[in-house]
Amino acid sequence: MDSVTIAGVDCGTNSIRLMVAEVDARGMHVVMPRMLRIIRLGQGVDRYRRFAEDALQRAYAAVREFADVLGRQHVDGIRFVATSATRDASNRSEFEDAVESILGVRPEVIPGSEEAALSFLGATATLGESQLPGQQSATGQQTDPAYMVVDLGGGSTEIVVGGDGVDIPAQTVRAGFSMNIGSVRMTERHLLSDPPTQTQIERATADIDAHIDEAFTHVPAQDVSTIIGVSGTVTTMSAIAMGCETYDRNAVDGATIGFDSIFEADGRVLRMSREERGALGAIHPGRIDVVGGGALIWTRVLKRVAAAAATRGTHIDSFLSSEHGLLDGIVLDYGRRMLAGQI
Incomplete structure (x- = not known):
């Protein structure tokens, strides 16, 4: 396998983004324009430590839209990464279950240290x-x-x-x-x-x-x-x-x-x-x-x-x-690991 096509989703506190790119030995090559939706998933999480129902519904609507787009694309793998707001939310399992039912892949709630490393990879790999x-x-x-x-x-x-x-x-x-x-x-x-x-x-x-x-x-x-x-x-x-x-x-x-x-x-x-x-x-x-x-x-x-x-x-x-940042890092890291047979 010389290349793989990867869909990456970066689900943050304010926005959710989708990118599809081909990853090979030379790097990453974007297949379709990035999609961005502002969902404010982290609405009230700092104070209440849980997702608000209307915030969840905004997130699900965006994930359904992404699922529709990906249904028309050939991809070898999908990685859905959730960050700060999801780390803090006590009802995050509800969110994870719903995303998995819509997209067929369960969100990875990564720690801040991994988020930092992936952001660095994405930003510096594109220099x-x-x-x-x-x-x-x-x-x-x-x-x-x-x-x-x-x-x-x-x-x-x-x-x-x-x-x-x-x-x-x-x-x-x-x-x-x-x-x-x-x-x-x-x-x-x-x-x-x-x-x-x-x-x-x-x-x-x-x-x-x-x-x-x-x-x-x-x-x-x-x-x-x-x-x-x-x-x-x-x-x-x-x-x-x-x-x-x-x-x-x-x-x-x-x-x-x-x-x-x-x-x-x-x-x-x-x-x-x-x-x-x-x-x-x-x-x-x-x-x-x-x-x-x-x-x-x-x-x-x-x-x-x-x-x-x-x-x-x-x-x-x-x-x-x-x-270029976290989303690029998500796709590039996942693609490299898949090419190396680690996934």
């Missing part, structure tokens, strides 16, 4: 030849290792650091950590007013920084040279920082975003009312009410990583925005 260590990307971003991949989700945020490219290969995970903070979780926990008050922002910032403090005891942030940001929050805020009037995946993917522009965009969107955010065409309607919380997390992570790197004499003032 092109012009983005190898020590070279410039097509957009001018220097991509020296060690890479830090940040996957900022609705319920959790994974940060992963790779090797230095000398003693440890650049695309090998050196350390990773999953922080229990995300755009939905921070919004539901702290940013309750419309727009949020300064006091709410300060409390959210303190919460975020405490999680980053813990993360930095697990990952060597001071060794990072290149930050790669993935997930809907990161790419949405990148589009806004770039001045996109509507979301442009091709423009955002691989773009170098300077800290000055992203901090301005993050702060502006954070302090907007829901109505004002709704007027920004680059924000998906399903993200309007929570993207401010994600923007705050993103600013704090970037500032804290840059400060840590500065202690080692490394100056970081930009990041690489990527459309």
